[in-house]
Amino acid sequence: MSSLETSFLELRARLGSVDRLNPTHADPFFHFVHRPEETSELARALPRWRAQLEEDDWRVHICSIAEMMWQIIEASGRWEAWLEVEPDSSTADSIEALRDALRTKEGSGQPGLAPAILDLVSRREPGQLLLLTDAALLHPFFRVRVIESLVHDRVAGPTVLFYPGTRAGQFGLRFLGFYPEDANYRSSIIGGAP
Numbered sequence: 001m002s003s004l005e006t007s008f009l010e011l012r013a014r015l016g017s018v019d020r021l022n023p024t025h026a027d028p029f030f031h032f033v034h035r036p037e038e039t040s041e042l043a044r045a046l047p048r049w050r051a052q053l054e055e056d057d058w059r060v061h062i063c064s065i066a067e068m069m070w071q072i073i074e075a076s077g078r079w080e081a082w083l084e085v086e087p088d089s090s091t092a093d094s095i096e097a098l099r100d101a102l103r104t105k106e107g108s109g110q111p112g113l114a115p116a117i118l119d120l121v122s123r124r125e126p127g128q129l130l131l132l133t134d135a136a137l138l139h140p141f142f143r144v145r146v147i148e149s150l151v152h153d154r155v156a157g158p159t160v161l162f163y164p165g166t167r168a169g170q171f172g173l174r175f176l177g178f179y180p181e182d183a184n185y186r187s188s189i190i191g192g193a194p
Contacts, residue, residue: 004034004042007191008049012056014188015129015158028158029121029151031144033192036136036164036176046133058129058158066134068116069102069141076101099141113142114150124156132161136176143175148187167192 011032034042050060073079078101086094102113121130135144144163151159166177167189 002041003191003193004038004045007032007034008045011160011190012052014190015053015058016056027151027153027155027187029148029155029187030158030160031148031163031173031187031189032160033163033165033167033173033189035166035192039136039164042162043133046131050131053129057127059125059127060129060131062131062133063120064134065113065117065132066137068120069113069137072113072116073098073101095140102141114147117147118151118154121151121159122154122156126157128157130157130159132159135161136164139176144173145175163192165192 011030014030046062050062053060078097089097117132138144138147144161147161163173164176166174168174171189173189173192
């Protein structure tokens with residue numbers, strides 16, 4: 001059995017013990033750790049996993065972080081201007097422009113990526129299981145830790161973030177396997193055995 005399948009069985013067991021009616025439980029937020037090179041395999045497995053989770057009476061909602069990022073970038077109204085200046089811009093300038101568009105702008109009417117994710121995970125819909133995919137595309141704009149910190153104590157229902165990276169000890173993760181270890185994750189970590 002592949003490491004992804006083993007991790008999925010662990011996730012399914014953990015979701016089976018989530019108290020769906022108790023509002024005082026800890027955040028039901030899970031990092032499903034997988035090696036970055038397993039991302040394609042994970043994407044192929046998702047439809048089958050979704051069906052199995054629906055057999056467990058979950059209403060599964062899959063949300064792509066990449067799609068959320070694109071919606072925010074598109075809503076910024078800057079895409080066409082960027083395309084015009086991009087040939088004359090450095091990579092660092094392009095990355096900073098995109099990072100700026102994804103940040104929250106007070107008073108601009110654009111919530112930014114982190115608050116958009118917070119809005120998504122804080123909605124209370126009984127029986128819903130939220131699966132967040134495409135986290136690798138947060139690089140080089142954000143680290144997953146930023147999002148976890150923002151949603152801590154605000155997650156309304158079970159949420160699984162498919163985390164491309166490696167595990168470092170019991171509570172540490174290395175985003176994409178090359179970022180420095182961050183040992184301060186508070187959520188449940190599934191898979192990615194060191």
